[in-house]
Amino acid sequence: MAAIDSIARDDRALFERTTTAYGVAAWPLSVLRFCRRKPLGAFGGAITLALIVMAAIHPWIATYDPNAINPNEVLHGLSGQHYFGTDNYGRDVYSRVVYGAWASLEVSIVSVAIGTAIGTAIGVLSGYFGGAVDMVLQRFVDATLAFPGLILAIALVGLVGPSVKNVSIAIGLVTFPSLSRIVRGPVLSIKAQPYIEAARSTGANSLRIMLRHVLPNIVAIVIVVSTARFGAAILVESSLSFLGLGPPPPTATWGSMLSGDAIYIMQTAWWLAFFPGAAITLVVLGFNLFGDALRDVMDPRLRGRS
Amino acid sequence: MSNYILRRLIASIPVLVLVTFGAFALIRIIPGDLAALKLGNDATPQEIRDYRTKLGLNDPLPAQYIKWIGHTLTGDFGQSQWEYRPVADVVRDKFPVTLELALLAVAISTAFAIPLGILSAVRQDSLLDQALRFTAILFLAIPSFWLAILLITLPPIWFGWKPPLTGYATPWQDPALNFRRMIWPALVLGVGSAAFVLRLMRSSLLEILRQDYIRTAWSKGLRERTVILRHGVKVGMIPIVTVLGLQFSVLLGGAVIAEQVFGLPGMGRSLLGAVSRRDYPLVQTYVLIFALVYLVMNLIVDLLYGYLDPRITYS
Numbered sequence: 289m290a291a292i293d294s295i296a297r298d299d300r301a302l303f304e305r306t307t308t309a310y311g312v313a314a315w316p317l318s319v320l321r322f323c324r325r326k327p328l329g330a331f332g333g334a335i336t337l338a339l340i341v342m343a344a345i346h347p348w349i350a351t352y353d354p355n356a357i358n359p360n361e362v363l364h365g366l367s368g369q370h371y372f373g374t375d376n377y378g379r380d381v382y383s384r385v386v387y388g389a390w391a392s393l394e395v396s397i398v399s400v401a402i403g404t405a406i407g408t409a410i411g412v413l414s415g416y417f418g419g420a421v422d423m424v425l426q427r428f429v430d431a432t433l434a435f436p437g438l439i440l441a442i443a444l445v446g447l448v449g450p451s452v453k454n455v456s457i458a459i460g461l462v463t464f465p466s467l468s469r470i471v472r473g474p475v476l477s478i479k480a481q482p483y484i485e486a487a488r489s490t491g492a493n494s495l496r497i498m499l500r501h502v503l504p505n506i507v508a509i510v511i512v513v514s515t516a517r518f519g520a521a522i523l524v525e526s527s528l529s530f531l532g533l534g535p536p537p538p539t540a541t542w543g544s545m546l547s548g549d550a551i552y553i554m555q556t557a558w559w560l561a562f563f564p565g566a567a568i569t570l571v572v573l574g575f576n577l578f579g580d581a582l583r584d585v586m587d588p589r590l591r592g593r594s
Numbered sequence: 595m596s597n598y599i600l601r602r603l604i605a606s607i608p609v610l611v612l613v614t615f616g617a618f619a620l621i622r623i624i625p626g627d628l629a630a631l632k633l634g635n636d637a638t639p640q641e642i643r644d645y646r647t648k649l650g651l652n653d654p655l656p657a658q659y660i661k662w663i664g665h666t667l668t669g670d671f672g673q674s675q676w677e678y679r680p681v682a683d684v685v686r687d688k689f690p691v692t693l694e695l696a697l698l699a700v701a702i703s704t705a706f707a708i709p710l711g712i713l714s715a716v717r718q719d720s721l722l723d724q725a726l727r728f729t730a731i732l733f734l735a736i737p738s739f740w741l742a743i744l745l746i747t748l749p750p751i752w753f754g755w756k757p758p759l760t761g762y763a764t765p766w767q768d769p770a771l772n773f774r775r776m777i778w779p780a781l782v783l784g785v786g787s788a789a790f791v792l793r794l795m796r797s798s799l800l801e802i803l804r805q806d807y808i809r810t811a812w813s814k815g816l817r818e819r820t821v822i823l824r825h826g827v828k829v830g831m832i833p834i835v836t837v838l839g840l841q842f843s844v845l846l847g848g849a850v851i852a853e854q855v856f857g858l859p860g861m862g863r864s865l866l867g868a869v870s871r872r873d874y875p876l877v878q879t880y881v882l883i884f885a886l887v888y889l890v891m892n893l894i895v896d897l898l899y900g901y902l903d904p905r906i907t908y909s
Contacts, residue, residue, distance in 0.1 A: 328728075431612035434885040438850055439620070439877070442869050446624035523737055527851060530739045531866065546743060551855070554747045555756075561747050565740035573735035580731075 322585065329581020335574025342386060343393040352380035354387040355538040363557050373559040375545075381559060384540040385567050391541040392571065395456045396521040402460025403467060403521075404514045410464070411471025412498055412506070416479055426472075429465040437462045441524070445533055452535045459524050463517060470513055471506055478505050512583045519575035526568050542568045595900075599893070606889045610882075617881035618659050621874050628675060628872040649675070651874075662878065672875030676868075681879045684864065689883070690764065691860035694772075695780055695852065696845040700838060702784030703791055708834070711795025712827060718800060726792065733789035738848060742782045742855040759857050779852035786848075787841050794837055799830040832902050839895035843888045 323330035342349065351371070358378030366373050372381035414425040432440070444458035478484065479502070487497050528534045529543025537544065545564040546554075554561040629645040630637065637645075646652045650661065665672060671681035714726045750756045757778040763771045802808065803826055811821045850862030861880065868876040 427608050427612060430606075430609040431616065431885075434609060434613055434888040435616055436865075436881060436884040439865070439869060439881060439884075440616075442866075443620040443624055446626070446869075447620075519735065526737050527739060530737075531851065531854065543737075543739075546740065551743055551746065554743060555750055558747060558751065561740075561743050565737065565743065568737050568740065569732075569735045572737075573732060576731060576735055 322581070326581035326585065328577050329584075332574045332577025332579075332581065335570060336578050339389055339393060339571050339574065343390040346386050346390045350380075350383035350386045352383040354379065354384045354540045356380075363553070365557075366559060372563045373557065375557075375560055376550075376553050381545075381563055384545060385542070385563050387540040388542040388545065388564065388567065389571075391452055391535060391539060392522050392525065392568075394452055395459065395525040396518045396575075398453065398456035399459035399463065399521045399525070400514055400517050402457055403463040403517065404510060406460070407464035407467025408471055408503075408506070408510055410468040412475050412502055414468065415472040415475025416494070416498055416502060418476075418479075422472075425468075429468055432462075432465045437524075441528060442533055445528070450534065450536050452539065455525060455528060455534055459521055459528075462524070463521070467510075467513055467517075471510065474506050474509055475502055478502050508586055512579075512586050515582055516576070516579040519572040519579065522568065522572050522575070599897070602893050602896070606893075609889065610885060613881065613885040614659075614663060614878075617878045618662065621869070621872065621877045622655070624869075624872070626872055628874060631872055632675065662875075666879075666882070671879045674868075674876045675873050676871050677873075677876070681875050684876060685861070685879060685883065688859065688861040688864045691762070691858055692846060692849045692853070692862055694765070695776060695783070695849050695858065695860060696842055698776055698780035699783035699787060699845050700842055702780055703787040703841070704838065706784070707788040707791035708795055711792040712799060712822070714792065714796040715799035715803065716822060723796075727796070730789040730792045733785055734793075736786070738782055738786050739851045739855060741785065742779070742852060745778055745782065746855070757856070762859055775856070775858065779849075779856040779858060783845055783848055783852050787845065790841070791834060791837060795830065795834055798833045799826055802826050802830045829903060832899060835898045835902065836895050839891045839898075843884070843891050846884060846887060 322333075351369075356379060358374070361370070361374050361378040363376055364370055364374045364378075370380050370382065372385060375381055375384070410425050410429065414422045414429075440462050441455075441458045444461060445454055448454040448457070484497060484501055487501050492500070525534060526541065526543030526546075529541045530547045532544075532547055534541050534544055542564040546561065550560060627642070627646075629642045629649065629651065633641055633645060643652070650658060653661070662672070669682075671685070673679070674681050674684050677684050710726055714723045717723050746756055746759070758774050761771060762775055765772045799822075803822075808821060808825055811825045816825075846861070848862075849860055850866055852858070853860040853863040854866065861883075865877070865880045867873075868880065
């Protein structure tokens with residue numbers, strides 16, 4: 289037990305010590321230590337970084353226009369011109385996968401941001417005020433949890449129209465309840481701390497206490513839980529796209545590349561099925577490995593909770 | 595105990611009411627109108643209006659809501675507008691398919707995840723443990739629809755065989771056909787869930803094996819089997835039961851994709867169709883069923899806690 293505690297403390301120190309005694313930034317050292325202690329997490333971080341870079345420079349590394357139809361090159365296999373082959377419209381699969389990275393990243397960032405903002409707000413309000421507010425908000429959260437997420441997403445996308453932005457909003461709204469539950473607990477215990485009492489006695493109002501005293505104390509938990517959500521968000525987005533409920537065609541997303549009639553064509557052209565799916569798997573794996581390692585390092589108590 | 599169950603049931607009433615609000619409002623807010631879809635492009639506005647009046651869709655919303663709830667409470671779920679028969683009949687056909695799929699998936703998931711999770715924890719940091727952990731985290735990242743697609747596209751190339759994608763029979767009509775149709779989608783769903791459960795089983799058991807009472811059990815000279823299974827696993831099952839209970843609800847939802855890819859006539863696929871065709875009564879009923887299953891599973895999970903951990907009492 290003692291050994292584990294000391295490792296945990298060590299790990300946390302690794303993030304707290306952001307400058308050395310000489311005032312030199314120590315983060316390169318921290319990154320190095322993170323890599324040594326959590327090699328799989330570092331591997332995940334590398335995949336995540338690669339996705340971000342790929343998404344950022346996607347117009348330059350794509351070799352073709354992702355939506356350019358070419359009747360002369362339908363269903364070509366892998367070659368020097370088409371690294372991942374071509375699809376049934378003669379579109380370059382590699383370029384579509386590269387453009388899909390941008391869509392996936394955009395959806396995951398926006399949806400996690402929305403889910404985190406709403407989930408944190410509800411969790412803090414619920415835990416801080418307690419009583420009737422807590423009661424009402426938590427029943428609302430219960431109802432959202434009990435409501436089939438897919439219908440909620442379909443309805444929201446149907447309501448505002450399918451686009452990358454709207455799909456992200458829908459996924460964010462579907463995923464906030466569980467975060468609000470996780471946040472509520474720590475808020476309850478923070479509320480009982482003497483410094484909250486002290487703040488109140490100096491005349492701080494509830495809004496100020498929540499923003500200045502409660503929120504900073506739950507930031508670590510929120511970051512850890514939200515990081516773990518990125519992978520899930522990408523999975524949900526690709527599932528929706530697969531069901532034909534994602535961003536509308538011809539937008540290239542990994543899920544939509546696998547959807548519809550594609551399944552019949554894939555029986556003869558395996559590359560159509562392989563590359564988009566492998567991209568999803570690799571990226572989600574990257575986010576999960578990185579998120580797990582980050583959680584172990586930042587807050588070992590959360591292990592196995594998200 | 596029965597007091598506790600009663601209180602929980604009463605507490606879930608407001609949640610169910612909120613869910614009915616949501617179901618009622620969402621399907622009506624979505625652009626696209628049942629009557630317009632139903633009558634096609636040639637319909638005049640007058641025809642659409644008449645059809646809506648016939649269905650009661652022109653009544654004030656609160657009146658429609660109260661009427662729906664009233665009928666639902668008396669067991670009348672209305673008529674499916676596209677299947678041309680009572681919603682109750684549609685559900686009676688579709689629900690068992692999805693239920694069987696979810697049960698099979700949970701069975702597969704448990705059969706793999708629990709023994710392997712225990713093994714992984716007991717042989718912590720061994721090569722086997724490392725391999726199992728990596729496999730689990732890999733399977734967590736694989737989207738279920740991709741797994742399903744690979745299962746359909748690769749075997750024909752490699753073995754000249756593919757999972758059957760058409761035909762369906764209930765287990766009572768033709769058990770062999772039913773099994774052939776069910777096993778592959780169940781495997782796809784079960785493997786994903788197994789990855790999740792394995793990781794949880796491992797971490798839960800690892801935490802417990804460090805407790806004092808386990809050391810006491812060892813020092814009493816109990817056999818390894820007894821210590822791990824009787825003292826460790828039984829308590830370590832608590833988080834697993836929660837997750838399995840919740841996974842069951844998740845699987846009912848996840849069945850949408852499996853049913854879609856493998857062409858099973860289940861509730862998930864029916865729901866997807868009902869939403870896109872704005873079959874209001876059917877969608878509302880499905881949402882209620884999903885919500886009820888979720889709430890009941892939660893209650894069952896909480897009751898199982900008490901059995902698994904005698905320290906928990908209900909008050």
